[in-house]
Amino acid sequence: MNENVTRPSFGPAHQFPMTFGQILDRIFRLMRSQLKLFIAVSTVPAVAMVLMMALFFAIAFIPIFSQLPKQPDPAQMFRLMIPSMIFIMPLSLVIFALYLAASIHAAMQANLGIPITFREAYQVAWKRIGRYLWLLFLAYIIAFLPMLVIELMMFAGMGLLTAGHTELSPGYFFLIPLGMLLFIAAMVYGVIMAMRLSLAFPASLAEDLTARAALRRSGQLTQGAKGRIFLVLLVIYALGYAAEMVGIMVLVVVIGIGALAMAACGVQLLSVTGIIGIVLASLCFAAFLYLWMSLLWSAFSASCAVLYHDQRLRKEGPPPALPSMFVENQA
Numbered sequence: 001m002n003e004n005v006t007r008p009s010f011g012p013a014h015q016f017p018m019t020f021g022q023i024l025d026r027i028f029r030l031m032r033s034q035l036k037l038f039i040a041v042s043t044v045p046a047v048a049m050v051l052m053m054a055l056f057f058a059i060a061f062i063p064i065f066s067q068l069p070k071q072p073d074p075a076q077m078f079r080l081m082i083p084s085m086i087f088i089m090p091l092s093l094v095i096f097a098l099y100l101a102a103s104i105h106a107a108m109q110a111n112l113g114i115p116i117t118f119r120e121a122y123q124v125a126w127k128r129i130g131r132y133l134w135l136l137f138l139a140y141i142i143a144f145l146p147m148l149v150i151e152l153m154m155f156a157g158m159g160l161l162t163a164g165h166t167e168l169s170p171g172y173f174f175l176i177p178l179g180m181l182l183f184i185a186a187m188v189y190g191v192i193m194a195m196r197l198s199l200a201f202p203a204s205l206a207e208d209l210t211a212r213a214a215l216r217r218s219g220q221l222t223q224g225a226k227g228r229i230f231l232v233l234l235v236i237y238a239l240g241y242a243a244e245m246v247g248i249m250v251l252v253v254v255i256g257i258g259a260l261a262m263a264a265c266g267v268q269l270l271s272v273t274g275i276i277g278i279v280l281a282s283l284c285f286a287a288f289l290y291l292w293m294s295l296l297w298s299a300f301s302a303s304c305a306v307l308y309h310d311q312r313l314r315k316e317g318p319p320p321a322l323p324s325m326f327v328e329n330q331a
Contacts, residue, residue, distance in 0.1 A: 015313065015318040016313060016318070017310055017313050017314045018306075018310050020228060020231065020232070023228075023232055023306055023307065023310060024232065024235060026111075026306045027232075027236070027299065027302045027303050027306050030107065030110060030111055030302045030305070030306065031295075031298060031299055031302050033110065034106070034107070034110045035298075037106055037110070037116065037117075037118065037121075038103065038106070038107075038294065038295075038298035038301070038302075039291075039294050039295075039298070040118045041099070041102050041103050041106055041118060041121055041122075041298075042099070042103070042290075042293070042294035042297060042298060043294075044095070044098070044099055044102075044122070045095050045096060045098075045099040046290050046293070046294065048091075048092075048095045049092070049095075052088050052091060052092065055088070056088055093133065093136065093137065094129070094133055096136065097129065097132045097133040097135070097136040098122070098125050098126065098129055098132065098133075099125075099297075100132065100136065100201055100301070101124065101125035101128070101129075101132040101201065101205060102121040102122045102124065102125035103121070103297065103298060103301035104201050104202050104205060104301045104304050104305060105121050105124045105125060105205050106121040106301070107298075107301040107302045107304065107305035107306075108202055108205065108206060108305040108308070108309070109121075110305075111302075111305045111306060111309055112309075124205070128204075131204065131210060131211055132201070132204070132211075134211040135200060135201065135204055135211035135214055135215070138211055138212070138215060139194075139197045139200055139215065142193055142197065142215070143189075143190045143193040143194045143197060144190050146186040146189055146190065147183065147186040147187060147190055149186075150179065150182045150183050150186050151183070153179070154176075154179040154183075191230070192226065195222060195226040195229050195230050195233075196218065196219050196222050196226060197215055197218050197219070197222075198218065198222065198229055198233070198304065198307070199217075199218040199221045199222055199304065199307060199308045199311060200214040200215050200217070200218035201214070201304060202304050202305060202308035203217040203218055203221065203308065204217075206308065220315070221308070221311040221312065221315060222311065225311055225314070229307055232303055232307060233300070233303060236296075236299045236300065236303055237296075239299075240292070240295070240296040240299065243292060243295070244292055247288050247292060248288075251284060251285060251288055254284075255281045255284070255285075258277060258281070259277070262277055
């Protein structure tokens with residue numbers, strides 16, 4: 001993967017602010033030019049997630065299955081699943097922070113017309129992994145903590161209303177609408193804050209900023225531009241969602257045809273051939289999900305790179321020279 005180095009065929013980023021259509025066109029061409037690199041970078045979180053899910057399954061479910069045909073003990077299930085989730089969730093956060101830094105760095109380099117490799121992207125990300133982990137954690141807390149608090153309050157309220165009662169309490173008719181309104185308000189706040197903080201990662205990477213400084217810098221760069229950033233990311237999400245629906249429908253049709261063909265040939269579901277068919281169908285579905293998630297998150301990284309460059313031009317004008325980190329990498 002490290003030897004496959006290609007310079008973007010469409011040239012370095014323009015030194016003038018772009019229109020909405022030009023931004024989308026730039027993102028598309030950046031994705032097309034560096035598709036292999038983006039997918040390669042995405043293999044790290046994909047493989048890590050598969051391994052973590054396998055570990056979670058081994059820790060939490062294999063001991064439970066070993067008790068069959070006896071009824072599994074719910075208390076034992078709880079004792080096994082909670083520790084494994086406590087281990088896996090922080091590890092997932094570390095891996096995702098590493099991936100975001102590597103992917104956005106690769107996108108920014110490619111956007112400037114500088115060749116970048118898989119190894120170089122992850123070397124940059126790993127060098128400041130603590131910073132990027134803290135940045136991701138802070139951004140998530142700032143944007144989505146109100147939603148989590150409201151969810152916990154709703155669950156706690158419903159638990160108190162149902163404690164010791166066999167019928168629905170009248171408080172439900174007040175708590176549920178109020179909770180929904182508060183949750184929608186928190187969601188709107190979360191989206192606004194997510195747009196405000198959307199350029200924190202590229203700012204930290206390009207300007208060598210600490211997590212808190214990168215959050216402040218993102219707030220400066222996105223001032224007056226949150227609507228445009230939201231529309232760009234909305235288009236990316238809409239295209240990704242449409243691709244997901246089309247891909248799932250194609251898979252369902254293909255798998256359905258295969259299942260009908262096996263049934264017509266008298267193949268039993270639990271036979272060797274049937275199990276092979278199930279495994280192949282599962283692998284096809286997993287491969288599709290991997291490819292779809294790789295493209296979606298790569299598009300997000302490319303969007304961050306293009307929007308960051310565009311907002312710097314809008315706020316500060318053309319730079320007199322490339323940032324030092326880009327010059328070093330180009331050399």
